[in-house]
Amino acid sequence: MFLFTDFLELIRKEINTEIPEVVPEDLTMGQDGYGDISARLIKYLINREDAGDACEKIMGRVKALEFVSEVSMTNNYLNVWIRPEHVFRALKESIDSTGMFPDVFQEPERISVEHTSTNPTGPLHIGRARNSVIGDSLARLKKRVGYRVTTQYYVNDSGKQMMSLYFGYEKFHKNEKPTIPMLLDGYIKTYRYFEETGSEKEVEELMERYERNDSDLISKVRFVAGIMLDGISADLATIGIKIDEYTWESEFIATGETGTVMERLSADLHEENGARYIDIPGLRKIYVQRRNGTSLYITRDIAYHMYKFSQYDHCTVVVGEDHREHGKIMKYIMNDLLEYTNTLSFVYYAYVNLETGKMSTRKGTSIPMISVYEKLKEKSMEELKKRYGDGADAKTAEKIAASSFRYHLLKFNPTKPVTFRWEDALDFNGDTAVSIMYSMVRASGILNKVSNEGAIPNMENFPESEKSLLLLAYIYPYKLMDAAKSDKPEIIANYAFMLSTAFTRFYEDVKISEQAPEIKNRQLETVKIFRTIIEDACNIIGIMKVDKL
RNA sequence: GGGCGCGUGGCCAAGCUUGGAUAUGGCAACAGCCUCCUAAGCUGUAGAUCAGGGGUUCAAAUCCCCUCGCGCCCGCCA
Structure with a gap:
């Protein structure tokens, strides 16, 4: 299915030498405030007499992995900190050679989606x-x-x-x-x-x-x-x-x-x-x-x-x-x-x-999709005019309308009934397609305006905001597999928003254009990594790419 | 009546499949941040009996049972 350096698997293999029962689901990445990767070992250790011993051995083995900077054992969790340059390289190499992360190979199965x-x-x-x-x-x-x-x-x-x-x-x-x-x-x-x-x-x-x-x-x-x-x-x-x-x-x-x-x-x-x-x-x-x-x-x-x-x-x-x-x-x-x-x-x-009850075509109480789309387009156009006056682009308004409409209906778990409210549908702030699109525009803005000055990228001194972004970008394949396995495209929608938020924080935190050349060059690559993955995710959930917002 | 789904801060959601460390976001509210790569953004504050009760377990938002509330289904309709 996917081809990528699987840090979680590499760590799990080391853990398995001491605790063979540990499965991939026991490891999480970037999901909590502890380590970059956490392994939940409590249920395997609780009744084990040599638990302390096993932990010591595991920590030694994991620490010896090239991409690991630090390990600790707290509350029977193994917390692992990753050297960000390894995550960065894994992402960059895939994108440089295949244009995507993760790389994929064709499955033989033919699937029909009705x-x-x-x-x-x-x-x-x-x-x-x-x-x-x-x-x-x-x-x-x-x-x-x-x-x-x-x-x-x-x-x-x-x-x-x-x-x-x-x-x-x-x-x-x-x-x-x-x-x-x-x-x-x-x-x-x-x-x-x-x-x-x-x-x-x-x-x-x-x-x-x-x-x-x-x-x-x-x-x-x-x-x-x-x-x-x-x-x-x-x-x-x-x-x-x-x-x-x-x-x-x-x-x-x-x-x-x-x-x-x-x-x-x-x-x-x-x-x-x-x-x-x-x-x-x-x-x-x-x-x-x-x-x-x-x-x-x-x-x-x-x-x-x-x-x-x-x-x-x-x-x-x-x-x-x-x-x-x-x-x-x-x-x-x-x-x-x-x-x-x-x-x-x-x-x-x-x-x-x-809010007034059920929709019915034959009773004439349903709201046509196209009228919501038209309203969204209208409102997008108003917003664009505030920014660009007569230079406001109708094509952009159409893309905003289509993306917003889709995201609004996709982001929730399908089993939950939703009540359509115009004020929510027409909101462009917060957890919406527009804020995701906005982050892409900012990424493109940087890549278009800030030039790489040819220095060798510095592979140290990753600020926290950049590291978080890279870690989140790195878990994309897991999100894809999870979403595909469980038929839940909303997982990708939620992920896209998280990723765009992480990027925006990085963007606000670090002024890339003012960085020293060797940092700047690396960070430009980080932006490129973000843009590749967010576009990939957006392509799945139907959020369209725009040049300006 | 029977079956299925849902119930998480004022509002809207994530997490539940695979039980574990401080329950994660958005909207609304309040306080800040634009001579600077686009402020449709960011930072901070406040706000949660995870519907209620019981059970299993060292450990439950998560698993089991009961109750309540909402939705859907129970046609020689589609």
Whole structure:
């Protein structure tokens, strides 16, 4: 996966000669105020008679490592101080030779990340955008650690909501040239019409025709859905998200794949009044075919996953928390019933609420992602004008808007419900994309304005602020591995903010342009290291690079 | 009713997977810092019964049980 000098492993090897049970998780770096690296040995030492002896030996061995300057043993923790020049060199060598830290090599696994997959019944709203932001960052993260990644959007064009969209167009706007606002209007009116008439019969009929593979209807529905979908893709593009593959759910009906699903599941099928279901241990009956022989959502989703498994070794799906049970069922069906060895994982997120309550496209209470983006752009432009007057750059405002939007939705643990507040979304201070971008701009400013005078860099006298920055930069590979392993892109978002803060402290602490040439040259390299890593991390979480702020 | 998720300073979060040394940040508040590589920044002060109770352990924000509060799911919908 990664190729880099692993100081933690080198220390662990020395510890293992005395305490073989110590695992990588027992060592932490730069996480607390004790040593640069700390090894938690208490649980191995507590019942050991020769603990003192073992510690003495470990300290001697670790101290002898070339990159270690000091060791101590406090409260059964081994604290190790690192010579910053070794960290500096490890970072610099990687960046000089490969342009990145850590260096990566390609993994053989092919991974699919499915995200967004919203019914194309309206523009992307901020709730769904949370899905997109998480999914896209996850895909970028998996790519960064070496996987071959494809992003996917599963277009649900065969359910009640899609039929309602089509029905709304036919009933309220027939023969007009369809546009997104018009379709949305028809959709909202349709739901009101259902409420007034107390019947959804017309749409149910359409659903049945659709299920029966009525090609004329399918092409008409697809046409209407396609207009909405183009709008969604355009919305996604404004925040830097491109989806590699769109798969239409109706395909699986048209090609007969849902029939294949029934065949493959035949050994596990039960029948009730002509409908078919499977039993999931500890759960209710899960119906996979209606009495009238048509397929259900889960049937088509199984067909979709059979397709995905034919192309990818691992599939990750980002879905709302209301799909938790569905996810569990899918895993059981794919791995236990259909006996696939491909792996399937789900990332669940809680919905975005408004202070006034829930969002709903059909009730017209959702906030479109694009309107938040526009407001962000507007506010960025105001701020830029304060600084540059007429020289304010609209492209920069767009990048600020896209980055801020993404960061705002990504930085929190997806399991926590978030309440969208305009004042928070439009804040550019503190833990925000802008302050991270600002640190990059400052780094670039230094590199552009302060020149290297050719002296041999001094490898001593690292100020604390520089050392902290280097140590934090150095733990990037661990953060990447941690985030990729646990499907948590927010770890990278939190890290990016920490790293940018460490840089800003260094920046405030040391005036690089005024340093002696041999210090200055080293510190310019430190800035370059920071810029390389922060750009790398920002690329994963979708924060864009700007020249000026 | 059953299942799942969440509960950390006034507000918003990190930490929980793998129990261990002073619970980490941001916003808001207060006090400072721009003739100096961009102050959308930095420094400092104040602010926490880690929802409550019980248990396991030498050690619990972290693991287990119970209670409370909030959210989600429990369809031949998607």
